[in-house]
Amino acid sequence: MHAVSWLSAAILSLSAIPAWALEGSWRSGPPMPTPRAEHQALMLSDGSLLVVGGVGAAAAPASSVLKLGAALTSWSPVRDLGRSDVRACVLRDGRVLVTGGITTGVKVAACDLYDPLSGSWRAVASLHLPRAYHICEALPDGGAVVIGGRTDAAGDAAWSTTVERFDPVANTWTVLDPSVTAGGQGAALRDGVVIALGGTSAQSSGSDIIGGLRFDPADGRSRALPDMSPPVAAFTLTALLDGRALRAGGRVFGAPDPAESAAEIYDPVVDTWMPTSAMAEARAGHAAVLLADGRVLVAGGFTSASAEVWSPATSAWTSAPGMPSERQDFTLSRVAGNRIVAVGGYAFGDATVSTAIFTPLGIATTIASSIPAVTNAATIPVTIHFSRAVSGFSLDDLAVTNGSVSNLTGGGADYACTLAPAGDGAVVVTVADGAAADGDGHATLGASLSRTVDTVAPxxxxxxxxxxxxxxxxxxxxxxxxxxxxxxxxxxxxxxxxxxxxxxxxxxxxxxxxxxxxxxxxxxxxxxxxxxxxxxxxxxxxxxxxxxxxxxxxxxxxxxxxxxxxxxxxxxxxxxxxxxxxxxxxxxxxxxxxxxxxxxxxxxxxxxxxxxxxx
Structure with missing residues (x-):
C-alpha cells in the first residue's frame, strides 16, 4: 500500500511536465588520453566523471581509470588497475567500488575501493566467484550488489547465476540466492530494488536473455522478472524518478534488422512490463540518461548521432539536438548545470577518444544593485531577475563571500534580498548554475554581483x-x-x-x-x-x-x-x-x-x- 501511494504521487507530480523538445547545443569536449568504448562513466561527488572498464583501440582491453574534471576541460589518468572489463558503482558515501574483471584472459575476483576526496585506493575483500561483464549496483544501506557475469577462464560460454552482496563496514561479500539471468543491463530503482535485465542465460547457450531478475535488498532475495517482449540486447535501461524503469531500443535476437525502436516500462508495484510509445528512430548500442526533470534523453546507436527525449507525463518522444558525430556503445552522463557529457564509444568501427558536451538552453540570471561598485553602505539591496519565471529559488541558492544575505522576497522572475558586508573589501553574491528552473525544466544560468566596501576616509x-x-x-x-x-x-x-x-x-x-x-x-x-x-x-x-x-x-x-x-x-x-x-x-x-x-x-x-x- 505504501509503494502504491508514493508511486501514484510521483506520477501525478510528473504529469505537469510538458513534452517539450530539449533545447540547447552540443560542442566537442576534451579528448580522452586513450580511446574507450563499452565502458562505464560514474559521476563523483565533486562533479567529475570517472571512466572505468571497456575496451580501447582495436578492441584491446582497457585497464586504466580516467577522470574528467568538473570543469569539463581536461582528462587525467587516475590509476591502472591491471585488469579490464571491470564493473563499478558509486557507494552512498561517495567512494567507488570496482569489482572483478579480466587479467591476461582470466576472470578475477579482485575488488578495490577508490576515495575521490583523498585520491587513495585500497584493496577490499574479493568476490567469492571471479567474474566479468556483470552488473554492479549500489544499495541504500551503503553497500552494493553484484549480479551474474561471465565466469570461465577459457571462453565466454559460462555465465554465473549467483548474486553477491558487499558490506563495506565488515568488508565482506555474501553469496545470496541464485539468479535467473546472468548479465546485460542493471538499474537501481527509487526504493532500492535492483533489476537486472538481458544478457545471456546459462541455459540458453549464448542466445539473448528473455527476462531478468529483481533483487530486493530488504530481504536479500531475488526473483524472476516478467519477460521482455521481444527479447533484446544492446538496449538501455533507465531508472525513473517515479520508481519505474524505461527499457528503450536494442537488438532483437534473430531479427533481420539490427535495431528496434520499441520501448516499454517496468512497473515494480504491479510487477509487469507496459508498452509505451516507440522511438522515432530504431536504435541499438545507444546511450540514455535521466534528466533533472524526470525525462530521459537517448542518443546515438549504430551509425547514428541523433537524439530524442521521452516524457513520463505523456509517454511521448520528442526530437532533441543531435550529437556532433555518430557513436555507439558510449556513455551519457548528466553533470552540473544540467549539462550532458557523451564519452567515447565506437565511431566508424573503432573506439574513439572524443567527447561531446550538451549545454541546455539556460534561463539568464541578472543580479543588480542600486548601490555603486564602491560603497561604504552597511547594507546593500540586491535584485535578482530571471529571464523566465522560475520556482524553487531560496536563500540557500545564494553564495556570499565576505558577507551574508537575508530578507529574500519576490517570486516568479523577480526576487530581492539584502546583502550585509562583513567588512571592507570585495563582497560577492553568486547564484550558481541550475539554482532554479521553470515549468519546462529549463535551468537557470549562474551569475554574480560584486561590490567593494570601503569605510576608510581619504x-x-x-x-x-x-x-x-x-x-x-x-x-x-x-x-x-x-x-x-x-x-x-x-x-x-x-x-x-x-x-x-x-x-x-x-x-x-x-x-x-x-x-x-x-x-x-x-x-x-x-x-x-x-x-x-x-x-x-x-x-x-x-x-x-x-x-x-x-x-x-x-x-x-x-x-x-x-x-x-x-x-x-x-x-x-x-x-x-x-x-x-x-x-x-x-x-x-x-x-x-x-x-x-x-x-x-x-x-x-x-x-x-x-x-x-x-x-
Whole structure:
C-alpha cells in the first residue's frame, strides 16, 4: 500500500511536465588520453566523471581509470588497475567500488575501493566467484550488489547465476540466492530494488536473455522478472524518478534488422512490463540518461548521432539536438548545470577518444544593485531577475563571500534580498548554475554581483613648507585614495602666532594634490596651515576629516621666512657643544621659543579672504 501511494504521487507530480523538445547545443569536449568504448562513466561527488572498464583501440582491453574534471576541460589518468572489463558503482558515501574483471584472459575476483576526496585506493575483500561483464549496483544501506557475469577462464560460454552482496563496514561479500539471468543491463530503482535485465542465460547457450531478475535488498532475495517482449540486447535501461524503469531500443535476437525502436516500462508495484510509445528512430548500442526533470534523453546507436527525449507525463518522444558525430556503445552522463557529457564509444568501427558536451538552453540570471561598485553602505539591496519565471529559488541558492544575505522576497522572475558586508573589501553574491528552473525544466544560468566596501576616509598629509621669497611660503597638500578634492579657501585654516600676517590662496587640480600658498607675510611670529574636514571624498563616499597642523615658518620683519623644524631627538639643548659650535636644532628651538613668547602679546593680522587663528 505504501509503494502504491508514493508511486501514484510521483506520477501525478510528473504529469505537469510538458513534452517539450530539449533545447540547447552540443560542442566537442576534451579528448580522452586513450580511446574507450563499452565502458562505464560514474559521476563523483565533486562533479567529475570517472571512466572505468571497456575496451580501447582495436578492441584491446582497457585497464586504466580516467577522470574528467568538473570543469569539463581536461582528462587525467587516475590509476591502472591491471585488469579490464571491470564493473563499478558509486557507494552512498561517495567512494567507488570496482569489482572483478579480466587479467591476461582470466576472470578475477579482485575488488578495490577508490576515495575521490583523498585520491587513495585500497584493496577490499574479493568476490567469492571471479567474474566479468556483470552488473554492479549500489544499495541504500551503503553497500552494493553484484549480479551474474561471465565466469570461465577459457571462453565466454559460462555465465554465473549467483548474486553477491558487499558490506563495506565488515568488508565482506555474501553469496545470496541464485539468479535467473546472468548479465546485460542493471538499474537501481527509487526504493532500492535492483533489476537486472538481458544478457545471456546459462541455459540458453549464448542466445539473448528473455527476462531478468529483481533483487530486493530488504530481504536479500531475488526473483524472476516478467519477460521482455521481444527479447533484446544492446538496449538501455533507465531508472525513473517515479520508481519505474524505461527499457528503450536494442537488438532483437534473430531479427533481420539490427535495431528496434520499441520501448516499454517496468512497473515494480504491479510487477509487469507496459508498452509505451516507440522511438522515432530504431536504435541499438545507444546511450540514455535521466534528466533533472524526470525525462530521459537517448542518443546515438549504430551509425547514428541523433537524439530524442521521452516524457513520463505523456509517454511521448520528442526530437532533441543531435550529437556532433555518430557513436555507439558510449556513455551519457548528466553533470552540473544540467549539462550532458557523451564519452567515447565506437565511431566508424573503432573506439574513439572524443567527447561531446550538451549545454541546455539556460534561463539568464541578472543580479543588480542600486548601490555603486564602491560603497561604504552597511547594507546593500540586491535584485535578482530571471529571464523566465522560475520556482524553487531560496536563500540557500545564494553564495556570499565576505558577507551574508537575508530578507529574500519576490517570486516568479523577480526576487530581492539584502546583502550585509562583513567588512571592507570585495563582497560577492553568486547564484550558481541550475539554482532554479521553470515549468519546462529549463535551468537557470549562474551569475554574480560584486561590490567593494570601503569605510576608510581619504587621508591628508601636508608636506614641508617651501620658502619662495621674502614674503611667500607654500605647502603641498597630498590626498590619498581620493576620488574628488573639493578644497576651497574656506577649508584652509592659517595658524599664526605673534604679529605675523599673510594672505592665503589655493591652487591645483586633480584628485591627489593641492598647493596652499601664503603671500605678503609680515610681522614677527610663525605661520602654519591646517586643512579642515570635508575637503576630499573617495569613491565610496567617505569624506575626509581634518589634517594635522603643518610645519610652521618663522616670520621676521625684513627677512625671509625660516622653516621651523622639530628638534632632533639627540640634539643638544645648550648653546654650545663640546666643539663650542651652535647646533642647528638647538638654535631653531631657541628661535621658536622666542617667537612663541612674543605671540602671547601680539595679534595676527591677515587678509579677510583667509581663515586665521591667533596663537
Amino acid at each position: 587621508e591628508i598629509a601636508i608636506g614641508m613648507p617651501i620658502v619662495v621669497d621674502q614674503g611667500t611660503a607654500r605647502w603641498t597638500v597630498d590626498f590619498s585614495d581620493a576620488a574628488a578634492v573639493m578644497l576651497t579657501l574656506d577649508q584652509v585654516e592659517v595658524i599664526a602666532t605673534g604679529t605675523a600676517t599673510g594672505t592665503a590662496s589655493v591652487s591645483g587640480s586633480g584628485t591627489s594634490t593641492r598647493t596652499v600658498t601664503v603671500t605678503s607675510m609680515d610681522g614677527d611670529g610663525t605661520i602654519a596651515v591646517r586643512i579642515l574636514p570635508g575637503s576630499a571624498r573617495d569613491a565610496a563616499g567617505n569624506v575626509s576629516g581634518a589634517s594635522a597642523s603643518s610645519t610652521a615658518v618663522a616670520v621676521h620683519p625684513g627677512a625671509s621666512p625660516v622653516i621651523i623644524t622639530p628638534p632632533l631627538a639627540n640634539a643638544s639643548t645648550s648653546g654650545s657643544g663640546s666643539g663650542g659650535g651652535c647646533g642647528m636644532g638647538s638654535g631653531l628651538t631657541v628661535i621658536a621659543a622666542a617667537l612663541t613668547a612674543l605671540g602671547g602679546a601680539a595679534r595676527s593680522r591677515f587678509s579677510p579672504t583667509s581663515r586665521a587663528r591667533s596663537g
